[in-house]
Amino acid sequence: xxxxxxxxxxxxxxxxxxxxxxxxxxxxxxxxxxxxxxxxxxxxxxxxxxxxxxxxxxxxxxxxxxxxxxxxxxxxxxxxxxxxxxxxxxxxxxxxxxxxxxxxxxxxxxxxxxxxxxxxxxxxxxxxxxxxxxxxxxxxxxxxxxxxxxxxxxxxxxxxxxxxxxxxxxxxxxxxxxxxxxxxxxxxxxxxxxxxxxxxxxxxxxxxxxxxxxxxxxxxxxxxxxxxxxxxxxxxxxxxxxxxxxxxxxxxxxxxxxxxxxxxxxxxxxxxxxxxxxxxxxxxxxxxxxxxxxxxxxxxxxxxxxxxxxxxxxxxxxxxxxxxxxxxxxxxxxxxxxxxxxxxxxxxxxxxxxxxxxxxxxxxxxxxxxxxxxxxxxxxxxxxxxxxxxxxxxxxxxxxxxxxxxxxxxxxxxxxxxxxxxxxxxxxxxxxxxxxxxxxxxxxxxxxxxxxxxxxxxxxxxxxxxxxxxxxxxxxxxxxxxxxxxxxxxxxxxxxxxxxxxxxxxxxxxxxxxxxxx
Amino acid sequence: xxxxxxxxxxxxxxxxxxxxxxxxxxxxxxxxxxxxxxxxxxxxxxxxxxxxxxxxxxxxxxxxxxxxxxxxxxxxxxxxxxxxxxxxxxxxxxxxxxxxxxxxxxxxxxxxxxxxxxxxxxxxxxxxxxxxxxxxxxxxxxxxxxxxxxxxxxxxxxxxxxxxxxxxxxxxxxxxxxxxxxxxxxxxxxxxxxxxxxxxxxxxxxxxxxxxxxxxxxxxxxxxxxxxxxxxxxxxxxxxxxxxxxxxxxxxxxxxxxxxxxxxxxxxxxxxxxxxx
Numbered sequence: 033x034x035x036x037x038x039x040x041x042x043x044x045x046x047x048x049x050x051x052x053x054x055x056x057x058x059x060x061x062x063x064x065x066x067x068x069x070x071x072x073x074x075x076x077x078x079x080x081x082x083x084x085x086x087x088x089x090x091x092x093x094x095x096x097x098x099x100x101x102x103x104x105x106x107x108x109x110x111x112x113x114x115x116x117x118x119x120x121x122x123x124x125x126x127x128x129x130x131x132x133x134x135x136x137x138x139x140x141x142x143x144x145x146x147x148x149x150x151x152x153x154x155x156x157x158x159x160x161x162x163x164x165x166x167x168x169x170x171x172x173x174x175x176x177x178x179x180x181x182x183x184x185x186x187x188x189x190x191x192x193x194x195x196x197x198x199x200x201x202x203x204x205x206x207x208x209x210x211x212x213x214x215x216x217x218x219x220x221x222x223x224x225x226x227x228x229x230x231x232x233x234x235x236x237x238x239x240x241x242x243x244x245x246x247x248x249x250x251x252x253x254x255x256x257x258x259x260x261x262x263x264x265x266x267x268x269x270x271x272x273x274x275x276x277x278x279x280x281x282x283x284x285x286x287x288x289x290x291x292x293x294x295x296x297x298x299x300x301x302x303x304x305x306x307x308x309x310x311x312x313x314x315x316x317x318x319x320x321x322x323x324x325x326x327x328x329x330x331x332x333x334x335x336x337x338x339x340x341x342x343x344x345x346x347x348x349x350x351x352x353x354x355x356x357x358x359x360x361x362x363x364x365x366x367x368x369x370x371x372x373x374x375x376x377x378x379x380x381x382x383x384x385x386x387x388x389x390x391x392x393x394x395x396x397x398x399x400x401x402x403x404x405x406x407x408x409x410x411x412x413x414x415x416x417x418x419x420x421x422x423x424x425x426x427x428x429x430x431x432x433x434x435x436x437x438x439x440x441x442x443x444x445x446x447x448x449x450x451x452x453x454x455x456x457x458x459x460x461x462x463x464x465x466x467x468x469x470x471x472x473x474x475x476x477x478x479x480x481x482x483x484x485x486x487x488x489x490x491x492x493x494x495x496x497x498x499x500x501x502x503x504x505x506x507x508x509x510x511x512x513x514x515x516x517x518x519x520x521x522x523x524x525x526x527x528x529x530x531x532x533x534x535x536x537x538x539x540x541x542x543x544x545x546x547x548x549x550x
Numbered sequence: 551x552x553x554x555x556x557x558x559x560x561x562x563x564x565x566x567x568x569x570x571x572x573x574x575x576x577x578x579x580x581x582x583x584x585x586x587x588x589x590x591x592x593x594x595x596x597x598x599x600x601x602x603x604x605x606x607x608x609x610x611x612x613x614x615x616x617x618x619x620x621x622x623x624x625x626x627x628x629x630x631x632x633x634x635x636x637x638x639x640x641x642x643x644x645x646x647x648x649x650x651x652x653x654x655x656x657x658x659x660x661x662x663x664x665x666x667x668x669x670x671x672x673x674x675x676x677x678x679x680x681x682x683x684x685x686x687x688x689x690x691x692x693x694x695x696x697x698x699x700x701x702x703x704x705x706x707x708x709x710x711x712x713x714x715x716x717x718x719x720x721x722x723x724x725x726x727x728x729x730x731x732x733x734x735x736x737x738x739x740x741x742x743x744x745x746x747x748x749x750x751x752x753x754x755x756x757x758x759x760x761x762x763x764x765x766x767x768x769x770x771x772x773x774x775x776x777x778x779x780x781x782x783x784x785x786x787x788x789x790x791x792x793x794x795x796x797x798x799x800x801x802x803x804x805x806x807x808x809x810x811x812x813x814x815x816x817x818x819x820x821x822x823x824x825x826x827x
Contacts, residue, residue: 389696412660424660449665454656528753550628550764
């Protein structure tokens with residue numbers, strides 16, 4: 033079985049580092065306060081403040097009493113979370129499997145990735161060095177499980193625990209580190225269990241009695257081999273290229289993407305797959321990450337088509353405003369991910385003209401969807417209902433997952449069209465309706481401030497709501513049911529226009545215009 | 551250029567010249583000769599017969615494929631939809647319209663298209679954010695030769711739709727053979743690269759009947775390759791083509807009078823500008 037290796041990164045002064053990166057002084061004491069139970073507490077503090085004897089969790093009033101003229105900033109948890117997200121994105125350059133351990137930790141699954149960076153020790157040094165260079169105080173550790181790695185990162189930084197030897201590495205750590213819950217910490221203290229080794233020596237049932245099953249389950253997790261839950265879906269296949277010096281020009285990037293597309297295509301071919309969703313991830317040297325996402329209606333393997341879709345996205349109107357290829361100091365790693373790949377039947381050169389035409393049209397739809405957004409290119413599906421506005425639904429033309437019923441014309445073979453070519457999104461009320469007979473069609477009406485004289489009318493065609501969607505209102509629902517229908521009339525005006533009108537319910541109801549015939 | 555399709559660019563001797571090139575030389579020279587002879591002539595594409603004798607005669611057999619046709623429609627897209635169904639045939643029909651058109655004039659209904667005789671399964675609508683996007687998308691769609699017809703619906707006179715843009719679209723359409731119908735609302739004709747220009751309005755159906763086929767009074771305002779004329783069209787959804795309402799139903803003697811009674815007065819703007827706009 034594959035032995036997982038997890039790298040944990042603990043950002044000990046995350047909140048104050050964030051403020052320091054924005055210009056706060058590192059040498060002056062700085063506190064971040066948080067309101068809990070209607071009182072202010074110290075949430076985080078920088079190194080200078082800690083040297084004054086202040087500590088996290090201390091009531092803010094105490095801190096003020098101890099040190100005069102402290103700088104205090106209220107905690108901004110959403111900004112912290114956003115920064116942690118961005119850092120997780122950035123860590124994607126080391127491994128695609130990155131998980132958040134909020135509020136100030138990151139977990140990287142480096143199984144099978146360490147040798148790319150010269151072994152686990154060198155990789156840990158590279159990662160912490162690069163994060164440290166960005167102005168964060170970070171400590172890291174590697175172990176076989178996420179909890180063990182995180183404990184080591186917090187309490188014994190820069191330790192690499194070999195697979196299966198997590199317990200030995202953790203043995204001397206304080207038992208209180210096992211839980212954040214002050215009740216359990218107190219219980220451990222009362223039981224006289226000071227180190228993790230002492231806790232481990234006790235029987236599981238004994239611990240469960242005293243500290244609860246959750247605590248014991250957490251202990252089991254220390255030596256487990258469970259995978260972490262990555263933040264982003266893991267790509268099925270990917271190809272990447274790193275550069276010694278960052279590249280900036282659009283032409284260079286296009287060449288790299290093309291090479292990667294070719295590499296990805298050969299991977300796909302070997303696996304007998306075609307990709308449905310493709311993502312180009314560009315890592316900026318200064319920490320930013322740009323993602324370009326394109327989708328394809330049919331499984332795709334041709335690098336030329338991948339490139340054309342990506343280029344459509346780069347030229348697309350919403351990207352012109354915020355250039356995704358704003359390289360800053362340049363990109364130092366570019367990766368092409370097949371986020372979603374599907375099995376395909378072997379590609380065969382088809383001589384069938386119809387199949388070729390269908391493929392060309394599908395590619396056209398992919399191109400348009402990549403450029404303008406999938407929801408803007410629509411096709412229509414028939415639905416099995418008689419409610420006119422629900423008879424056809426528009427779905428993104430690219431999606432294959434929708435199915436409709438067969439199209440059936442309502443008219444008899446010799447009839448003129450019975451349904452209008454255009455339907456208003458919501459029927460518009462027509463005013464000053466004059467009808468010759470109470471339940472007959474109107475002879476005159478005004479719509480959008482224009483008077484229309486009806487020359488001839490056809491109808492009524494009564495369309496009732498489906499019984500399961502009829503409005504019900506308590507005891508007199510029968511009475512309401514009687515009104516849940518529309519009497520439709522097709523009318524032709526003297527001007528030659530043809531409208532589809534309906535009366536809401538019985539004679540005397542309001543009149544609406546629903547659509548226009550050709 | 552389409553005329554040189556399949557012929558590689560000539561390379562200087564010694565660079566990129568292979569045995570295969572030399573062996574095929576005679577053949578290629580023949581192809582080049584043929585292409586040169588046809589250079590500048592419109593490509594051979596059978597026109598789309600409308601089914602309306604008089605109109606087909608004026609148009610020289612029907613609506614030209616792979617060309618730009620402008621339709622000015624004060625009373626809705628019906629005539630353009632019928633032409634597009636005809637021109638698309640069994641191939642996909644694309645309809646590009648900015649969002650504004652759907653809000654103002656109603657969303658296109660696939661059931662309505664089906665009732666008109668079109669095939670909703672091969673009907674694609676592109677909702678563009680604005681006229682500029684619509685033109686970009688239209689150029690992309692036109693370049694795919696497997697599309698049957700494209701309707702580009704634009705209201706008013708967007709700035710981006712100038713002579714250059716329409717010339718560009720017409721060129722792409724000519725290369726790929728896709729028929730482009732530019733449907734204009736609330737607009738007056740301006741110089742463009744259109745090969746035909748129509749003014750279509752729907753009219754009341756036969757007076758003696760109750761609810762007849764869709765009927766249109768259509769003026770062919772401009773035709774690059776021939777004459778112009780005024781016609782009445784009825785759309786026969788059953789067979790999917792137009793018919794001439796004056797052809798069968800009335801005795802010849804009464805046609806004149808009926809024609810006069812049916813004929814709507816041409817709008818003043820068009821009369822002032824004349825037929826060769």
